[in-house]
Amino acid sequence: MIVLAACRRGDSSQAPAGATAAHPAGPGGGARGGAATGLSGQVVTTGDEALPPALALRRAQGVAAMDGGRHDLARQAFAEVLDEAPGNLATQALYDAATEALLAAQSRAGEQFAGRAATVLPAPPWAYTLKQPAPIEPGPPPTLTLVSERANGIGDDGEWLTRNGLALPEYEVPNPMRGEPGTLPPSIPPTFGKYLLVQAIREDGFNILFYGTDYSGGRFVAVQREDDAEIVALFDFEAYAHPPGTPAGERAFTAQRATWAALAGSVLLVGHAHHAEARGGNAFITALDLGSGALLWRSAPLVANAADFVVHRGHVFSGYGAGAEPGHLYVLDAVTGKTVSKTRVKSGPDYLFLRTGQLLVRCYDTDYVFELRHGGG
Template identity: 40%
Template sequence: MRKYLTAKLLKVTEPNLLPKKAAIAPRLFISLIAFIAIYSAPIFNPPHPLFRSLFLKDNLAVVNNALNNVELIKLPTPPFERDSPGEVNVRYSPVNLNVVSVEGNNITDDLAWFANNNLSLPTYQVPNPNRNIAGNLPDYIPQTFNDNVLVKAIRYPTKEYLIYGNNYGDGKYLFIYDLKKRQFTAGYDFGNYLLPPDYPVSDGDFIDQSLTWIVPEDNILYVSHRHRTYAESSQGMNGYLTAIDLNTNNILWRSKPLVCNAENFVIIDRVIICGYGFTAEPDYLYLIDKQNGEILQQINVKTAPDYIIPKDNKLFVRTYDTNYVFEIQQK
């Protein structure tokens, strides 16, 4: 059909119908029209791969530049308490956990645990080319911020919280996207949270404390920071929870160290449930008062907690090699 259309259009300018000089310009003009008629549709519907690539790159640049329009607030250095919780005396808590079941897992079967228990975290899957993961991000979420990559994208009903870092194990910057306003409304630089005031120089490359998880509530941002090596590498200054007042950007409280290096934590009533553990270190779940950061209860688990997820009136906890189910009792 396209060949036929071209031939039919070009046939109008047969040389024997026009003087030789007069025929040249119309032939070129009509040939151009034929070319446009034939190729314009494929270029735009669907886009030609070259044009599609250019369009996507331009669109991605616009999305990524959206973060540069946000005022980035550098948060002050937090306190770095050194004293670990040790043995904690049980205090009154409006939330109690009673063990329902304990069973071993295969260590690497995280996905099966989520699927079998119909559990999920409120996150998008972040693209990671190193692991051939395409991700499922909405178009408005930038995958990079300057030289940093998107590490985690946490979804809540009205806002989304995006963590960026130097690599996929890092977490230094936080941006907040307002779903109702459809725009980024705040940005925070947690660079002062990365390193404790003193540490062995030989361990300096391994103890950046990444922003790991975020729970917003009543204009307070509850955040966890951790590094992924032994506590002694940072002289015990690791695994903190911090409450930040978003009205003033001031710290309301910071927990003792070594209470939170799990992938996430949850808030039930006025209690934060988090977990800490590592090789050759004590492994616990902690119940923490969200109003002041004080430890209410300490629950021993076999190995380091990874995920803590409430569902109905139960709390599902996955540790390195053991799965727990607790009944949640609220007073």
């Protein structure tokens, strides 16, 4: 029951030693009575566990995903079946097998990535700087017109995201302390040497991967092609952590780590911020040449400490603020990094999303909807 299709192909990378298919599913997706041997050698009694047709189909899709090496998708399929049929031991055995196979694949990916050398970036400027216009197609200046403003429940971010059908384009990263592999494809390395994968963004056929010592942000940022898993860029942003003159006693809690990134053609835009008391040398967006790491421009400080920022039609939409204190939305020119406009909001922005001509903004205690227009149209 454990790795039906993977064992058929005889691919040891898909089916670790010890997995068997001794007891195939019976009619209607149920497991025939008997036992299956798990990846760790344990014997799982399956019994007669017929599943409804829809769940049997979903489990079969999971087995097919296992056969194709997508242990992440297989695990998700088996988890969905278990949500509806938590007592189905055959599906539980498949879920456990997919989890172990995913962890093994991630470990191999991490080992292959460990020896990669990162491009060490020099210390950046700590004020607005334009070195070279970014090769991004410009667009007409946008305007934001308030549509609605509503107090929220503070802390109910998840409900707001669900209610609006929104989600950041991220994978769930592994949690090694709990032995959880997350939702990464097997090709994404969960570690870079001694550094953990702390954030993984999906964008336009690429994965943007952040590696750091903890989940406050990344020191290293890698860009990986999704189709062939090639790492096309790997940058070390350690020199971005502290502006000149940072007192030694403050360095532990004012380190600026990469918190969000986006691709615009051959340009990588990266946000760096910390959430301690506001200081001038904090919360920048930087535009880099993806191939060389050369700095193109750096924004003014204090423009971007929300969870994300958005690149759209030649402009960057970002937010800065601290909790219940008043905050601002910023529009930057993506070609030059120059601030185009600044809109005051009641509290610090947490999330920004574009949807059907509108900018949805989740702040600490207020939710906003703005109509977005470019050049008056």
